[in-house]
Amino acid sequence: MNNPENFSAEPLFDSHRHFQQLHRNQLFSDDNQSVKRFVETINQNVSGALDDYRFTKEFLQSKGRRNEATYNLFRSETEKFLLWSWLFAQKSIVTLKRRDLETYIDFVHKPPVTWISSYVYRRFEDLNGYRQVNPDWRPFTIKIPKSQRLDNIDFNQKKRNYQCSQDAIKATFSVLNVFYDYLVTEDYAFGNAIASVKKDSPYLIKDASVVEVKRLSSLQWDYILESTQKLADSDENHERTLFIVACLKTLYLRISELSERPVWSPVMGHFWTDKDKNHWFKVFGKGNKQRDVSVPDSFLPYLERFRQYRGLSGYPLSSETDPLINKLKGFGGMTSRQLRRIVQQAFDHAFEQMTQEGFSHEAQTLKEATTHWLRHTGASMDIASRPLKHMADELGHASMGTTDRVYVQSDHLERAKSGKKRSIESN
Numbered sequence: 001m002n003n004p005e006n007f008s009a010e011p012l013f014d015s016h017r018h019f020q021q022l023h024r025n026q027l028f029s030d031d032n033q034s035v036k037r038f039v040e041t042i043n044q045n046v047s048g049a050l051d052d053y054r055f056t057k058e059f060l061q062s063k064g065r066r067n068e069a070t071y072n073l074f075r076s077e078t079e080k081f082l083l084w085s086w087l088f089a090q091k092s093i094v095t096l097k098r099r100d101l102e103t104y105i106d107f108v109h110k111p112p113v114t115w116i117s118s119y120v121y122r123r124f125e126d127l128n129g130y131r132q133v134n135p136d137w138r139p140f141t142i143k144i145p146k147s148q149r150l151d152n153i154d155f156n157q158k159k160r161n162y163q164c165s166q167d168a169i170k171a172t173f174s175v176l177n178v179f180y181d182y183l184v185t186e187d188y189a190f191g192n193a194i195a196s197v198k199k200d201s202p203y204l205i206k207d208a209s210v211v212e213v214k215r216l217s218s219l220q221w222d223y224i225l226e227s228t229q230k231l232a233d234s235d236e237n238h239e240r241t242l243f244i245v246a247c248l249k250t251l252y253l254r255i256s257e258l259s260e261r262p263v264w265s266p267v268m269g270h271f272w273t274d275k276d277k278n279h280w281f282k283v284f285g286k287g288n289k290q291r292d293v294s295v296p297d298s299f300l301p302y303l304e305r306f307r308q309y310r311g312l313s314g315y316p317l318s319s320e321t322d323p324l325i326n327k328l329k330g331f332g333g334m335t336s337r338q339l340r341r342i343v344q345q346a347f348d349h350a351f352e353q354m355t356q357e358g359f360s361h362e363a364q365t366l367k368e369a370t371t372h373w374l375r376h377t378g379a380s381m382d383i384a385s386r387p388l389k390h391m392a393d394e395l396g397h398a399s400m401g402t403t404d405r406v407y408v409q410s411d412h413l414e415r416a417k418s419g420k421k422r423s424i425e426s427n
Contacts, residue, residue, distance in 0.1 A: 006114065007112075007114040007115060007138065008087065009083045009087055009115070009139065010034065010035070010038045010133050011035075011079065011123035011124065011133060011134075011137055012035060012038075012039070012053065012056075012079050012082060012083070013035075013056075013057070013060060013075045013079060013123075014029065014032060014035075014123060014124055014131060015122070015123070015124075016064075016068040016071045016072065016262075017262070018032075018124075018131065019060065019061075019071065019075075020262060022057075024058075024061060027053070027054055027057065029131065031129065031130050031131050032124065032130065032131035033130070034124075034131070034132060034133050039053045042086045042087075045090065046085075046086045046090055046091065046092060047092060048092030048094065048095070049086050049092060051092070051188070052082055052085070052086075052092050052093050052094070053082065055182075055183060055186060055188050056078050056082060056179075058186075059074070059078065059179060059182050059183075060074055060075060060078070062182065063178065063182070067287070067288055068256075068261065068262075069256065069286070073171065073175065074175055074178075074179075076139075077171065077172055077175035077176065077179075078175065078176075078179055079139065080108070080139045080140075081093065081104065081176060081179075083139065084104055084107055085100075085104070088107065089103070089104075093183075093189075094183065094188060094189045094190070097193075098193045098196065098197060101176075101193055101194065101197045102197055102201075105169070105172070105173075105197065105201060105203065108164050108168075108169065108172050109163060109164045109169065109203050110162070110163055110164070111139070111140050111162070111164075113156070113159045113160055113162075114138075115138055115139055115140050116138055116140045116141065116142060116159045116162055117136065117137065117138035117140070117141050117142075118141075118142060118155040118158070118159075119136075119141065120141050121134050121136040121137045121138070122134050122137065123137050140162070142155070142158050142159060142162055164203070166203075166204070166205060169201075169203050169204060170204070173194060173197075173198045173201070173204075176194045177192065177194040177195060177198070180192035180193075180194055213376045213380060214369075214370075214372070214373050214376055215373055215376040215377040215380045216365070216366075216369065216373055216374070216377040217362065217365075218381070219354075219359065219362055220350070220354070220362060220363075220365065220366060220369075221249070221377055221381075223350045223353055223354050223359075224245060224346055224347065224350040224366075225245070225246075226353075227346070227349045227350045227353045228241055228242045228245050228346045228349065228350070229242060231346070231349060232305075236309055237328060239305065239306055239309040240306070240309075240325065240326065240328075240342065241342050241343075241345060241346050242302065242305070242306070243302055243303070243305075243306035243325070244258065244325060244339060244342055244343060245343060245346050245374065246299060246302040248343070248371060248374035248375055248378075249374040249375070249377055249378040250296065250298070250299045250302075250378055251281055251283075251293045251295065251299070251378075252293065252375050252378050252379050252394055252395050253283065253293070253375060254285065254286065254372065254375060255336050255339050255340060255343075255371040255372070256285075256286075256336050257283050257284065257285050258324065258325055258334075258339055259325075259333065259334060259335050259336040259338075259339055260323070260332055260333030260334060260335060261284075263284075263288070264284040265323065265332070265333050266284075266323070266324035266325070266333060267320060267321050267322060267323060267324055268307075268312065268316040268317075268320040268321075268322045268323075268324055269316060269317065269318050269319055269320040269321060269322075270282040270283075270316075270324065271295065271303070271315065271316040272316075272318050273315065278294065279294070279295035279300070279315070280292045280293065280294060280295060281293045281295050283396070285396045286396060289396060291393065291394075291396050293394050294394065300315075303315075303316075310322070310326065325339065339371070340370075340371055343371045343374070347366050347369050348366075350363075350366055351363045351366040351367065354366070375395075379391060379394075379395060379403075383403075388400050388403055388404060391403050
């Protein structure tokens with residue numbers, strides 16, 4: 001049995017980019033022999049571990065190879081599961097019983113401190129042309145708001161207090177259910193008990209509480225837009241910053257939908273005009289689904305300004321292949337990580353401006369804001385003036401119910417308003 005006080009596990013699957021380079025019939029990468037050594041060593045003590053790894057690799061190739069976000073989720077959950085099964089239960093995943101699965105959920109809910117890191121670390125690092133295990137990597141990570149990162153935090157205490165969130169537990173059950181269904185289909189597992197374990201899990205709570213979408217206030221958004229415009233006026237390299245911020249908020253985009261990916265590269269030609277002179281932007285979104293987002297007239301000056309900076313003129317032609325968001329050095333588009341850094345600069349600058357002008361309390365929220373808040377901000381501001389069906393289509397939601405649940409706040413706002421009238425004293 002593995003000692004929880006010692007961390008002896010190693011990551012099993014590399015990043016999406018490196019995973020894609022692995023041939024379907026190739027079990028281990030030639031430039032990453034550490035995984036091969038680790039799995040083969042485990043297989044000496046746990047019969048079937050090598051087959052577990054093989055079927056999990058094929059599962060990731062089947063379900064998550066085309067989409068990086070899906071791959072990352074499935075990789076994280078199956079990787080933790082394999083490591084626990086081998087190191088703690090010391091069994092192949094196909095020999096685990098219901099009680100074993102319940103024990104695993106206990107483990108996920110409250111993992112050993114040694115399995116938790118304070119930051120998100122890459123699994124592997126490049127060293128002399130080979131991929132080497134990053135010794136700082138852990139399967140679990142404590143999430144600390146950006147606003148607290150600069151404080152004197154007792155990370156060890158945070159780790160001791162760690163408990164898996166409801167969303168994380170749900171994701172674990174969801175992925176494992178899909179995983180075992182796949183293994184059964186491939187005749188590797190004999191059954192799937194995940195649904196039964198989930199039904200009786202003490203960690204899943206039926207939540208009827210109000211969920212408030214993370215968004216910027218009108219004041220915060222005004223400061224971000226105004227301060228970013230001033231940055232662009234003083235430094236032309238920030239024309240790109242202004243355009244990115246305007247895209248995310250006005251076109252309700254996810255950061256991944258602006259980034260360059262293996263299967264899709266956003267280009268200027270993805271802006272187009274229909275026969276009625278309406279403007280649109282073609283988006284390759286979540287779940288590998290393509291949609292068209294309407295482009296409002298108010299966005300056109302930002303597009304024109306950015307194109308002038310790029311040496312382009314007029315409204316984009318469908319034949320244009322210039323990257324939508326250009327790198328200042330090199331060729332091609334930008335990754336999600338690079339785009340986030342740029343948006344963070346806009347948030348930081350707006351924070352400084354708000355603080356200097358006496359809005360220090362309102363500015364604090366910007367320390368926690370992420371790029372996704374811009375999408376939520378745009379949708380939340382527009383939801384009252386646009387039909388729900390139109391908003392669902394623009395956002396790429398499969399159901400209007402999702403749009404209604406996330407952005408329509410009228411019910412709980414009215415409830416809060418009427419709730420303020422309650423009296424302690426009898427009438």
